[in-house]
Amino acid sequence: MTDEIPEIGSVTGTGVPVRGNDIDTDQVIPARFMKVVTFDGLGEFAFFDLRFDEDDEQKDHPFNESAFQSASVLAVNANFGCGSSREHAPQALMRWGIDAIVGESFAEIFAGNCLALGIPTVTADHDAIADLQAWIDDNPDGEIHVDVETETVTYGGNTIEATVDDAQRRALTEGVWDTTALMKSNADAVADRATSLSYTDV
Amino acid sequence: MSEGTLYDKVWEEHTVSELPTGQTQLFVGLHLIHEVTSPQAFGMLQERDLEVAYPELTHATVDHIVPTADQSRPYRDGAAEEMMAELEENVRDAGIEFSDPTTGDQGIVHVIGPEQGLTQPGKTIVCGDSHTSTHGAFGALAFGIGTSQIRDVLATQTVAMEKKDVRKIEVTGELGPGVEAKDIILEVIRRLGTEGGVGYVYEYAGEAIETLDMEGRMSICNMSIEGGARAGYVNPDETTYEWLKETDEFRERPERFEELKPYWESIRSDDDAEYDDVVTIDGSELEPVVTWGTTPGQGIGIDDPIPEPASLAADKQDTARRAQEHMRVTPGDTMEGYEVDVAFLGSCTNARLPDLRRAAAVVEGREVHDDVRAMVVPGSQRVKAAAEAEGLDEIFEEAGFEWRNAGCSMCLGMNEDQLEGDEACASSSNRNFVGRQGSKDGRTVLMNPRMVAAAAVEGEVTDVRDLKEVTVA
Ligand code: SF4
Numbered sequence: 001m002t003d004e005i006p007e008i009g010s011v012t013g014t015g016v017p018v019r020g021n022d023i024d025t026d027q028v029i030p031a032r033f034m035k036v037v038t039f040d041g042l043g044e045f046a047f048f049d050l051r052f053d054e055d056d057e058q059k060d061h062p063f064n065e066s067a068f069q070s071a072s073v074l075a076v077n078a079n080f081g082c083g084s085s086r087e088h089a090p091q092a093l094m095r096w097g098i099d100a101i102v103g104e105s106f107a108e109i110f111a112g113n114c115l116a117l118g119i120p121t122v123t124a125d126h127d128a129i130a131d132l133q134a135w136i137d138d139n140p141d142g143e144i145h146v147d148v149e150t151e152t153v154t155y156g157g158n159t160i161e162a163t164v165d166d167a168q169r170r171a172l173t174e175g176v177w178d179t180t181a182l183m184k185s186n187a188d189a190v191a192d193r194a195t196s197l198s199y200t201d202v
Numbered sequence: 203m204s205e206g207t208l209y210d211k212v213w214e215e216h217t218v219s220e221l222p223t224g225q226t227q228l229f230v231g232l233h234l235i236h237e238v239t240s241p242q243a244f245g246m247l248q249e250r251d252l253e254v255a256y257p258e259l260t261h262a263t264v265d266h267i268v269p270t271a272d273q274s275r276p277y278r279d280g281a282a283e284e285m286m287a288e289l290e291e292n293v294r295d296a297g298i299e300f301s302d303p304t305t306g307d308q309g310i311v312h313v314i315g316p317e318q319g320l321t322q323p324g325k326t327i328v329c330g331d332s333h334t335s336t337h338g339a340f341g342a343l344a345f346g347i348g349t350s351q352i353r354d355v356l357a358t359q360t361v362a363m364e365k366k367d368v369r370k371i372e373v374t375g376e377l378g379p380g381v382e383a384k385d386i387i388l389e390v391i392r393r394l395g396t397e398g399g400v401g402y403v404y405e406y407a408g409e410a411i412e413t414l415d416m417e418g419r420m421s422i423c424n425m426s427i428e429g430g431a432r433a434g435y436v437n438p439d440e441t442t443y444e445w446l447k448e449t450d451e452f453r454e455r456p457e458r459f460e461e462l463k464p465y466w467e468s469i470r471s472d473d474d475a476e477y478d479d480v481v482t483i484d485g486s487e488l489e490p491v492v493t494w495g496t497t498p499g500q501g502i503g504i505d506d507p508i509p510e511p512a513s514l515a516a517d518k519q520d521t522a523r524r525a526q527e528h529m530r531v532t533p534g535d536t537m538e539g540y541e542v543d544v545a546f547l548g549s550c551t552n553a554r555l556p557d558l559r560r561a562a563a564v565v566e567g568r569e570v571h572d573d574v575r576a577m578v579v580p581g582s583q584r585v586k587a588a589a590e591a592e593g594l595d596e597i598f599e600e601a602g603f604e605w606r607n608a609g610c611s612m613c614l615g616m617n618e619d620q621l622e623g624d625e626a627c628a629s630s631s632n633r634n635f636v637g638r639q640g641s642k643d644g645r646t647v648l649m650n651p652r653m654v655a656a657a658a659v660e661g662e663v664t665d666v667r668d669l670k671e672v673t674v675a
Pocket of ligand 1: 266311333610614631
């Protein structure tokens with residue numbers, strides 16, 4: 001692989017708040033939209049069942065509001081992305097336009113899937129998130145600066161202390177979040193492992 | 203940090219390198235793939251001009267989209283056909299073994315791995331599917347991964363991971379009549395919460411676990427992920443070895459069994475292992491558990507009242523209110539008598555032979571309620587064949603159940619088996635999320651397989667222990 005993996009020290013953009021705890025990946029992208037063999041075009045199905053009723057009429061949802069259409073920072077609450085391991089979920093969000101997610105907590109597989117796409121999942125406490133979400137509602141055009149390096153989120157003159165998992169911070173800021181090439185370079189050590197394990201016949 | 207646990211030992215055994223990110227590069231002993239999460243990974247390999255590094259350590263099946271009624275090709279659903287064709291092409295090009303429906307070995311990925319003997323103690327096992335934790339029942343270290351990680355595993359046979367803490371969950375005592383493995387895990391998730399396991403892997407131990415058969419252990423490990431844990435496992439013991447001896451892998455090569463057994467014994471958690479946390483649950487006090495809400499953590503004993511949202515932790519109240527509105531349940535009521543329209547006996551949690559046997563014992567001599575459509579979807583073609591050899595299919599069909607072919611089916615409604623409108627479903631599966639079973643207004647009540655059988659015949663959520671002339675235990 002020759003492509004340079006970009007270093008992601010921070011993300012800046014306008015926000016979109018999606019409130020609620022335990023928003024599972026079935027909500028982020030319902031299973032019926034996963035009957036595809038590529039991730040292209042998943043963006044329009046992000047949060048589909050929360051955004052549209054049976055007759056495909058729009059419901060109240062931040063992803064439907066014109067003010068948030070160019071948002072790139074998603075602000076969520078606790079245990080976001082729980083449930084299925086489908087990478088289709090962060091893929092759909094990314095293809096909708098999301099480059100960073102700030103929330104109270106994330107399900108682990110979801111956070112790992114985000115990292116594999118270079119999307120930071122940054123955590124802060126309940127009150128800080130609630131304030132951020134309220135501010136976004138009032139300032140849909142306001143810029144939010146998610147700094148992975150310094151673990152802060154800055155908006156409208158406020159700076160909140162956030163947390164970025166250590167491995168995630170290093171992976172993003174040092175541009176090693178795409179692990180394929182990195183791990184491929186250890187092929188000899190992998191082959192040693194493969195032969196030393198008692199159960200492998202390789 | 204834990205020390206001397208199975209997790210520590212298997213982790214150590216499979217460590218290839220420490221990555222600059224601080225993550226560990228772990229060797230993957232078995233990579234399972236299915237049609238939904240793998241095609242994009244194969245696409246990424248192609249884009250980067252990479253090949254599958256160890257095709258002999260990879261095994262494929264088709265489960266999510268496969269129709270469970272008419273399986274003739276091409277599938278009636280064009281999208282399903284396309285996904286199947288793509289998988290066929292990918293495994294053929296890479297030389298990966300594929301348990302496709304023509305082999306008689308096809309089934310849900312977490313059912314076929316164990317039954318073919320691919321799943322073994324002390325292996326690292328990954329699959330692009332969160333319920334990969336199931337395989338931990340054998341003392342394997344098994345994780346669900348995303349599609350970019352599938353790409354990593356295909357290209358390198360390794361995965362980048364961070365080490366977690368280990369929580370021992372000790373379930374003491376003997377389970378009461380009518381109480382099953384499913385009830386244990388629903389209780390664990392109810393107590394510790396759907397995110398209680400974040401940062402942990404769960405080691406299940408104690409008398410109530412050790413006396414379970416392998417299928418029961420699989421039901422428990424399966425739902426570790428619903429509790430937020432990255433993996434769950436049970437230390438291998440005689441029950442595990444007895445199962446392994448009967449699998450394809452070792453039946454014909456008993457010497458291989460003897461060769462590997464010392465390794466399996468060596469990775470058991472030490473008696474003086476250190477854990478980051480220990481939780482004890484008295485198994486003898488458990489009742490059949492059913493869910494009242496839209497997360498697997500929203501469960502209660504069948505005799506217990508549905509909680510008042512205000513009585514719950516502050517961060518759970520809002521979710522509970524929305525869940526109760528969706529499910530149309532009232533705090534203070536029990537779930538008993540909650541009317542159901544559909545009964546689904548299936549999924550990687552509860553569609554193995556003993557699950558079907560226990561449910562059939564409840565159904566035998568009874569009829570499915572007039573207002574209920576009921577179906578059995580065996581976890582694999584082998585489970586189906588074994589059940590038919592015992593005549594379970596006749597018991598179910600005579601009672602009015604549909605007897606289907608193997609697949610994920612209504613667990614997630616990616617094929618034609620879906621809830622319609624606001625139907626309520628008594629389900630032996632693992633997720634009651636809104637929309638999970640194919641209709642966004644659908645209502646799912648999770649429960650053990652005998653409870654599903656009882657709900658099917660009564661047309662409402664029923665305490666199976668109250669059904670007359672049923673041998674519970
Ligand atoms: S049965 Fe359900 S939970 Fe299990 S693998 Fe299939 S879709 Fe996933």
